[in-house]
Amino acid sequence: MEEITDINPEDNGQQETITKVGGMYKDWFLDYASYVILERAVPAIEDGFKPVQRRIMHSLKELDDGRYNKVANIVGHTMQYHPHGDASIGDAMVQIGQKDLLIDTQGNWGNILTGDSAAASRYIEARLSKFALDVVFSPKITDWQLSYDGRKKEPINLPVKFPLLLAQGAEGIAVGLSTKILPHNFVELIEASIKHLKGKGFTIYPDFPTAGIMDVSNYNDGKRGGRIRVRAKISQYDKNTLVINEIPFGTNTSSLIDSILKANEKGKIKIKKIEDNTAANVEILVHLPSGLSPDKTIDALYAFTSCESSISPLACIIEDNKPLFIGVNEMLRRSTDNTVDLLKQELEIQLNELEEQWHFASLERIFIENRIYRDIEEEETWEGVINAIDQGLQPHIKHLKRAITQEDITRLTEIRIKRISKFDIDKAQEKIEALEDEIAQVNHHLEHLIEYAIDYFNTLKKKYGEGRERKTEIRIFDDIEASKVVIRNTKLYVNPKEGFIGTSLKKDTYVCDCSDIDDIIVFTATGKMMVTKVDTKTFIGKDIIHVAVFKKKDKRTIYNLIYKDGTGGSTYIKRFYVSSVTRDKEYDLTNGKSGSVVHYFSANPNGEAEIVTIFLRQVGSVKKLKWDIDFADILIKGRNSKGNIVTKYAVKRIELKEKGVSTLKPRKIWFDDTVRRLNVDERGALLGAFKGEDKLLVITQDGIARTITPELTTHFEDNMIVLEKWNPKKPISAIYYNGEKELYYVKRFIIEQAEKEESFISDHPDSFLELVTTHWLPKIEIEFIKERGKDRKPNQELALEEFIAIKGINALGNQLTKEKVKQVNLLEPYPYQEPEEVEPEDMEVNEEEELSNPSENKSDLTLFD
Numbered sequence: 001m002e003e004i005t006d007i008n009p010e011d012n013g014q015q016e017t018i019t020k021v022g023g024m025y026k027d028w029f030l031d032y033a034s035y036v037i038l039e040r041a042v043p044a045i046e047d048g049f050k051p052v053q054r055r056i057m058h059s060l061k062e063l064d065d066g067r068y069n070k071v072a073n074i075v076g077h078t079m080q081y082h083p084h085g086d087a088s089i090g091d092a093m094v095q096i097g098q099k100d101l102l103i104d105t106q107g108n109w110g111n112i113l114t115g116d117s118a119a120a121s122r123y124i125e126a127r128l129s130k131f132a133l134d135v136v137f138s139p140k141i142t143d144w145q146l147s148y149d150g151r152k153k154e155p156i157n158l159p160v161k162f163p164l165l166l167a168q169g170a171e172g173i174a175v176g177l178s179t180k181i182l183p184h185n186f187v188e189l190i191e192a193s194i195k196h197l198k199g200k201g202f203t204i205y206p207d208f209p210t211a212g213i214m215d216v217s218n219y220n221d222g223k224r225g226g227r228i229r230v231r232a233k234i235s236q237y238d239k240n241t242l243v244i245n246e247i248p249f250g251t252n253t254s255s256l257i258d259s260i261l262k263a264n265e266k267g268k269i270k271i272k273k274i275e276d277n278t279a280a281n282v283e284i285l286v287h288l289p290s291g292l293s294p295d296k297t298i299d300a301l302y303a304f305t306s307c308e309s310s311i312s313p314l315a316c317i318i319e320d321n322k323p324l325f326i327g328v329n330e331m332l333r334r335s336t337d338n339t340v341d342l343l344k345q346e347l348e349i350q351l352n353e354l355e356e357q358w359h360f361a362s363l364e365r366i367f368i369e370n371r372i373y374r375d376i377e378e379e380e381t382w383e384g385v386i387n388a389i390d391q392g393l394q395p396h397i398k399h400l401k402r403a404i405t406q407e408d409i410t411r412l413t414e415i416r417i418k419r420i421s422k423f424d425i426d427k428a429q430e431k432i433e434a435l436e437d438e439i440a441q442v443n444h445h446l447e448h449l450i451e452y453a454i455d456y457f458n459t460l461k462k463k464y465g466e467g468r469e470r471k472t473e474i475r476i477f478d479d480i481e482a483s484k485v486v487i488r489n490t491k492l493y494v495n496p497k498e499g500f501i502g503t504s505l506k507k508d509t510y511v512c513d514c515s516d517i518d519d520i521i522v523f524t525a526t527g528k529m530m531v532t533k534v535d536t537k538t539f540i541g542k543d544i545i546h547v548a549v550f551k552k553k554d555k556r557t558i559y560n561l562i563y564k565d566g567t568g569g570s571t572y573i574k575r576f577y578v579s580s581v582t583r584d585k586e587y588d589l590t591n592g593k594s595g596s597v598v599h600y601f602s603a604n605p606n607g608e609a610e611i612v613t614i615f616l617r618q619v620g621s622v623k624k625l626k627w628d629i630d631f632a633d634i635l636i637k638g639r640n641s642k643g644n645i646v647t648k649y650a651v652k653r654i655e656l657k658e659k660g661v662s663t664l665k666p667r668k669i670w671f672d673d674t675v676r677r678l679n680v681d682e683r684g685a686l687l688g689a690f691k692g693e694d695k696l697l698v699i700t701q702d703g704i705a706r707t708i709t710p711e712l713t714t715h716f717e718d719n720m721i722v723l724e725k726w727n728p729k730k731p732i733s734a735i736y737y738n739g740e741k742e743l744y745y746v747k748r749f750i751i752e753q754a755e756k757e758e759s760f761i762s763d764h765p766d767s768f769l770e771l772v773t774t775h776w777l778p779k780i781e782i783e784f785i786k787e788r789g790k791d792r793k794p795n796q797e798l799a800l801e802e803f804i805a806i807k808g809i810n811a812l813g814n815q816l817t818k819e820k821v822k823q824v825n826l827l828e829p830y831p832y833q834e835p836e837e838v839e840p841e842d843m844e845v846n847e848e849e850e851l852s853n854p855s856e857n858k859s860d861l862t863l864f865d
Helices: 028-041 051-063 071-078 086-098 130-135 164-168 186-197 253-265 294-304 328-369 372-376 382-396 406-413 417-421 425-447 449-464
Strands: 002-007 015-020 103-106 125-128 144-146 153-155 170-173 178-181 213-218 227-231 233-238 241-246 273-276 284-287 308-311 316-319 322-325 490-495 500-502 509-514 519-524 528-533 544-549 558-564 571-576 597-604 611-616 626-630 644-647 651-658 667-672 677-679 685-690 696-700 704-708 720-725 732-738 743-749 768-773 779-784 796-799 821-827
Touching (some): 028 051, 028 170, 051 086, 051 125, 071 086, 086 103, 130 449, 164 186, 186 328, 233 294, 241 294, 253 273, 253 284, 294 308, 328 372, 328 406, 328 425, 382 406, 425 449, 509 544, 519 597, 544 597, 611 644
Antiparallel strands (some): 002 015, 103 125, 144 153, 170 178, 213 227, 233 241, 241 284, 273 284, 316 322, 490 500, 490 509, 519 544, 558 571, 571 644, 611 651, 667 677, 667 685, 696 704, 732 743, 779 796, 779 821
């Protein structure tokens, strides 16, 4: 700090001092940032606590008498150590209590599922959990420091012998950095610690108290740049109701319901009402309007509400009074190594205490057994007493492990006469031998420290691991395209003559329902094409001939076009699809000559190829004025292709003669068991090639069979056991236990009503499905239970086709056997030649896709495959 003195003559010699204060701020910000990072926001790697949490735990230990304490009392006690107010201490304590690990709570501590806050601290109570008493505290190996006011001593770090930081998670915002460590599973952390101690590799992933589903593909070891996706667990309650039983981490039922209602108000989804029946467990019922697809609504909930969210972890901890960014796996290794070191310190202290007990027990025996206490009767001074005892002990102390000190002799003089008179040499020897056994055991633990640590972790798992199994399911998520699941919440209109499209043209021609995030594809009579965003009113070009919602990556919608190439030019025919365009760019589908005009145009969602009749004008020497053209004879090429010549003469008109069938090969569909979704990208198991009318057969473990249209948005339950292309003529064979009759039954049936869900086992609560197969000629093996006093009946093989005829799905079936069945095994079926399915030849497609040139219009948005 610098002072400058300035004398102003006009002030009659008075001096004015200017003080530059810039230097005062030079270190203040850094000091403040360091304080916030080290003392408030970021946890320490040694014990996993922030300072306020550590002081709360220390106060709980000081107050611990086995009974509950008012939280207000604990907060007040903690203020002796914590330099901040009661509000920050109370909030931090509630957060620890809600994690259900370190604090045994009583009263209303809030609800992490609903977001309800805890009651006031004067109404709720707490005490240390048994786990905390076992794992967190060990005063003999704790380093202490003075509290902020110097009146008390508090621990620098608590000797936590468990990866507590990873179990609880931590979140904090400091100055210049932040931390977000996600909670992990209690049992998995112990198992990973054991693997580390055994020198094996391991990987740990988060586990949340709110359960839900999680995709950890990009977790990145919890380091900066990583990301996980979390979803609510949504299932179909009935035909028009969805149920949410688990919610994503970071949300609660209130915020989740609010996000669903907002999405409904914006028209992204459509629901009738929501019921929140959450109590101990989450149960949110979402009622849908009739006719709305539940599968599509589930995807829409993930796309437009808090039912799916992303979490970006950032693992930052304090080590040696410095912030350190490390991954969660490395964090676990350090924590486990620290636990081993703490266990070693405890063993060394225990060994030292046992050796001291052994040393004094041995001295006491020598002192009493050899009547050395009588040597001090004639001594008149304290020094003489000490010397007499020391000289009396010398012949008997060769086996001791350390030298005798004056303190040892002083303790001998403090032995009472009553104890000497009742001294039992045998009991004294037994005590010494017991101490020697304990010393040997502790030495063994120190020599085999890693095995001892593994046993310690296994004990923790056995003692506290029950009920702490993984709650959050790990699964790879499929990407949901918002445009495919959004509810069409508005109507699209077109003024074809003037060339306008939009949602506000209500006096003009209605086209279709659309959403505000859709893209619209438009064709005009001059052979121009454009894709544009839905808006209230957009000018495309006069004489619009086709408008539709544009689907990206759609190669099954085929456009059939016949156009005249310029004024007086030839007429061409072409077939093409559109899957990659630049938004708001005009494309010319003709050869580009002025005066080109479209004679015929059709859009075919499944590649249909119609037959049209060409009529020519009667001019000159033209003889053939009429003939038919089949679009099926035209190859599907890129939209830039010129096409094939139809005629050089003037066309009068073109008429549709016959609607066509699809010229595309049936679409191959795969099932990816990882994400439990259908796809056309060759991921998972091939289900077959599907035409428009083909269905999928779905059978679940609870005896439900149904057929469905193979839509890529379909959600499949975890209890699904059969998924295949449905052959209406192929029988289904099932063996089930009838709970009412207490016998096994066999039935064979075919599904007669498509897309109808039916149960094929009895509805008795004890009934269950034993086996189901879709083989043409199945064969089974029956294993019987051995009855007491009888020989075990040999296994029986059975051909189901011979055993029972095909009946209706609701038939009871035939009794399998009267004997007690142990289990039924499915054997290799009898050979059967299935009739081959004839498929149309695959049409050749020349994928001459035009890539966008961003330089043409810098504001264009390119929609790639």
